Amino acid sequence: MRLSKASWQTYKEIPKEAEIPSHQLLLKAGMIHKSGSGIYQYLPFALRVIQKIEKIVREEMNAIYSQEITMSMVTPGELWKESGRWDLMENLMVQFHDRGGKDLCLSPTNEESVTDIFRRMTKSYKQLPVSFYQINTKFRDEIRPRFGLMRGREFIMKDAYTFHADRDSLNIGYDEMYQAYSNIFTRMGLEFAIVEADAGNMGTSESKTHEFQVIAETGEDDIVYTDGNYAANIEKAATTRVGLEFSKDQEMSEVETPNMKTIKDVCEFLGSKQYQSLKSLVYTAVWPDREEHYLVMLLGDDELNELKLKNYIGCNFLLMTKEETMRDLGLVKGFIGPTNCSENLKVIYDKAIDLDSSYIVGANKADMHLKGFMPSKNCNSEKIQVDLRSAQVGDLAPNGEKVKIKKGIEVGHIFQLGDKYTKAMKAQVLNKEGKKISPLMGCYGIGVTRTMAAAIEQNHDELGMIWPMPIAPYQVYFAMIGKSEETKNLGLDIYKELIAEGIEVLFDDRGLGPGQMFKDADLLGLPIRLTLGERDYKEDGKLEIKLRKSGESQKVSTNDLVSTIKSKIKELL
């Protein structure tokens, strides 16, 4: 593309609404425009990135014999009522009706549609497995869209679905998809981690699920990993603490702790380590038809992972228990503990707690704590022990290695769904014995537009974006300095030659000052910058090639230009 023929506008200042680099830079470089909250227009250079990402995705999907389809963005309400998600996802879906009053929605995902396609065309186990994918626009009416393309309401997603006769086949399909996803993000030139994830309400306990996380400081997810082969989302990571020393066989006694409401205060006062005390948290678990109250016990300096608690209890959502309810349960705020409280309160201990050791806990009396509290001896209630704590740096992973934590952006997620949708929607096939079975499903997503944003989060500096070669909008930014006819003709000739050689060139023939062109080039972040400078060229007949990422630069004569650029591109691909 020649910039003199193109419509492109960069900005010196960025809209204040943008807070993270990808959002700021995409706006500053004139690649996207906001159309509404969480809704964006993709301008030419952004679209080229999207198309490159899609191309890689398509190639890898096709390579594992997944077939591309396009499902309608507007889907009838009936399908969602069959699966039961019409009401369940009411808040996430934009629902509306047509002239005749029929319910419709904008698809936030497509399990229902694909299951409908599947059941119409598949009647026998012999036709399995089946694998479909599509790349199209999704709309989710997120409660809070944010960070530009990172969490838009309208976004481009690749979603794939597989159907299998049995779990072995599902596992095979899943593993293929896992490998394809690895290939996809590797080919894009991104640093990523594959982590064990929480299945949420998508799957069952035996369902495998992994997330593909692009590593970036601005990521919203915490990844717990080791130098070896362990990596998990902190939501899921079950690690063990090391270096704990508990005291045993102390006599339990009350101690006065006036106005000491924090664990830190109490432990300092009593000369103990914080982990030698127990933290007591009170939660109310809510179901549509009932509530239950839980007292969660953790080591004093551990943090609760609420998701683990919610998964264990199996409720719809968790709330911090209201103060008045706490009073009814016999709890004294600031001095809460597992003794002297109501039987309506279920006590759960974190796994890191040794039930046969002694701890400091709240006494459920104002200004009083207990010393030497031993759960196995001093607490009457049932001793439930579950992994509830959030993993911390220095813990041991299941493989025995020490874990570290880094931030990631979830760009891909693969799930084993099981028969949830095939059962609900009566998508059945006959097996060898002639019996009807509900096939097992897997679903697999990649956020295409989010991947574009994540690539920027991972690869940028104070000047702008730094695109990995495989997904850069163009490979080469060709800046032409000088306005003489001679230079213009030479520049255009070189541009045409590069194009003819199959090199993707953005030719800056706008005739701006060098500073302006270089600023735009740095901002847009194409991997290679080629400069034709009138003054220098007259001197030595050479052009400059500079790499955006390393800053490395060299002078090249016109004869060596094509071969040098080609080898640079090859190096960077």
Place this chain on the structure above:
RNA sequence: CGGGGUGUAGCGCAGCCUGGUAGCGUAACUCGUUUGGGACGAGGAGGUCGGAGGUUCAAAUCCUCUCACCCCGACCA
């Protein structure tokens, strides 16, 4: 939905407290000089101050309502 904040020229902001009929920077336009890191000079253009209502001789400014957007939380590719 709960909490916090912002709406004035394309973008970034000042003016509001203490009402008097809108300004700065930047971008965009024209002419000229510049051409290896957002250059300089001159000239011109652009806003019913988010919207509605109210108070007042007079409202960007005060009052009421409303809408949009952003940030923190639950959610997710």
